[in-house]
Amino acid sequence: MYDVFSLPEIKFPDGFLWGAATAGHQIEGDNVHSQCWAGELAGGFRETSGKACNHYEMYRDDVALIRELGHQAYRMSIEWCRIEPTEGCFDEKAMEHYLDELRLLKQQGTYVLVTLHHGSHPQWFDERGAFQRIENLGCFERYLEYLAPKIAPYVDNWHTLNEPNGAWPISREMDTARTNKIKFHARAYRLVKSYSDAPVSYSHCFMQYMPKRHYNAYDNLITNVKDFLQHETWFHAIRTGELLSLYGNAESVPEVKGSVDYWGVNAYTRHMVDARIAPGDAPRFKHKELKMIAKDFYLEEMYPEGMTANLERLTDKPVYITENGCACDDDRFRIVYIALYLSAIREAIDLGVDVRGYFYWSFMDNYEWSSFLPRFGLVHVDFETFERTPKPSAYFYRDVIAQNGVTPELISRYLSELPTLSRRDRGASPAKMKVSE
Numbered sequence: 001m002y003d004v005f006s007l008p009e010i011k012f013p014d015g016f017l018w019g020a021a022t023a024g025h026q027i028e029g030d031n032v033h034s035q036c037w038a039g040e041l042a043g044g045f046r047e048t049s050g051k052a053c054n055h056y057e058m059y060r061d062d063v064a065l066i067r068e069l070g071h072q073a074y075r076m077s078i079e080w081c082r083i084e085p086t087e088g089c090f091d092e093k094a095m096e097h098y099l100d101e102l103r104l105l106k107q108q109g110t111y112v113l114v115t116l117h118h119g120s121h122p123q124w125f126d127e128r129g130a131f132q133r134i135e136n137l138g139c140f141e142r143y144l145e146y147l148a149p150k151i152a153p154y155v156d157n158w159h160t161l162n163e164p165n166g167a168w169p170i171s172r173e174m175d176t177a178r179t180n181k182i183k184f185h186a187r188a189y190r191l192v193k194s195y196s197d198a199p200v201s202y203s204h205c206f207m208q209y210m211p212k213r214h215y216n217a218y219d220n221l222i223t224n225v226k227d228f229l230q231h232e233t234w235f236h237a238i239r240t241g242e243l244l245s246l247y248g249n250a251e252s253v254p255e256v257k258g259s260v261d262y263w264g265v266n267a268y269t270r271h272m273v274d275a276r277i278a279p280g281d282a283p284r285f286k287h288k289e290l291k292m293i294a295k296d297f298y299l300e301e302m303y304p305e306g307m308t309a310n311l312e313r314l315t316d317k318p319v320y321i322t323e324n325g326c327a328c329d330d331d332r333f334r335i336v337y338i339a340l341y342l343s344a345i346r347e348a349i350d351l352g353v354d355v356r357g358y359f360y361w362s363f364m365d366n367y368e369w370s371s372f373l374p375r376f377g378l379v380h381v382d383f384e385t386f387e388r389t390p391k392p393s394a395y396f397y398r399d400v401i402a403q404n405g406v407t408p409e410l411i412s413r414y415l416s417e418l419p420t421l422s423r424r425d426r427g428a429s430p431a432k433m434k435v436s437e
């Protein structure tokens with residue numbers, strides 16, 4: 001891994017776009033018509049999202065803060081379940097709410113990337129089988145026909161689905177949903193293009209897989225299988241129109257071919273594949289279970305070189321990094337993380353990858369799908385009072401944006417020494433730790 005204090009000056013190409021990302025369910029609060037909300041209330045979740053960051057009420061303040069912190073761009077998602085809480089009935093008040101937020105962003109000159117589906121959808125859509133049933137594609141189309149023309153004047157960039165490639169397809173059901181999602185994406189891509197000239201893509205979950213033991217044939221085999229199924233099948237589908245399935249026959253879907261204008265990349269960590277551990281038991285994102293950054297994350301998962309290596313696979317179209325970030329309570333780790341990953345991205349640019357922008361995940365601490373513990377934000381959120389307080393990393397990032405890069409001087413201004421892991425983080429096994437610790 002690179003040494004953060006030895007980084008040379010890193011400059012990004014002129015016009016490089018800088019911002020941060022969020023998602024509706026994770027920040028808005030009271031998202032009562034979402035299948036996520038229903039799932040949380042049904043139990044099995046560590047915490048429910050509740051009011052989240054109360055962004056639905058505080059969006060004006062948040063929009064202003066985006067500008068104050070020097071961001072040029074903002075990636076947000078629109079909650080389908082607010083706009084269409086019951087099937088076929090559109091809520092004009094909710095629509096007006098989002099239009100107001102988009103107008104405010106545009107008025108202050110923020111470049112807006114809108115994700116049309118980020119993990120959450122209406123409960124009724126879920127009850128119909130969601131992406132499991134290709135017949136449901138018509139529901140998504142009907143919604144987009146309502147939404148897209150209204151928001152098009154304010155959207156500079158679109159994502160159809162967030163991380164549709166994310167699930168590791170081990171069951172026939174998951175395989176079907178994944179193949180269907182490619183079709184949902186392609187249909188949404190074409191529909192949006194009929195209303196907007198702005199670029200359209202999806203967010204690819206670009207986890208880097210590496211064998212736990214590089215000398216072990218089984219670890220290597222499973223690493224390749226995971227990588228191929230999660231990444232290459234998607235790239236292949238979009239480059240050729242051919243959909244590969246683990247269980248069914250390959251299928252040619254012309255609409256899928258060429259259905260991105262650029263690659264949208266969400267990349268955080270690498271994952272060391274131990275083929276002897278069942279997929280469900282594999283330690284993945286252990287750091288998300290913890291309040292503090294942990295040993296496994298620091299020593300294994302945080303791997304900027306993986307970002308460069310993965311980006312090198314995407315030389316056929318421009319690339320935007322649409323999510324990259326780390327969860328930690330000691331904010332100094334975030335500065336290390338951002339500097340190192342930006343350095344890795346710059347390296348990819350030097351190697352010929354046309355990276356055009358970077359969105360840090362996340363603008364503010366938020367609901368991490370089952371818990372408020374992992375804090376990814378540049379801005380600290382007090383989940384009792386909803387007070388927002390920018391962290392030092394927010395000012396570091398503001399200065400990175402202003403300089404269009406990172407300098408050794410900037411790093412030493414915000415980081416006097418390399419943070420070290422606390423004793424607990426160095427030694428404790430997350431599985432044995434209590435969440436309240």
Ligand code: BGC
Nearest residue numbers: 023162163205266323361368
């Ligand atoms: C998702 C976000 C999530 C982030 C951090 C990404 O995969 O798009 O919704 O919060 O990872 O775990």
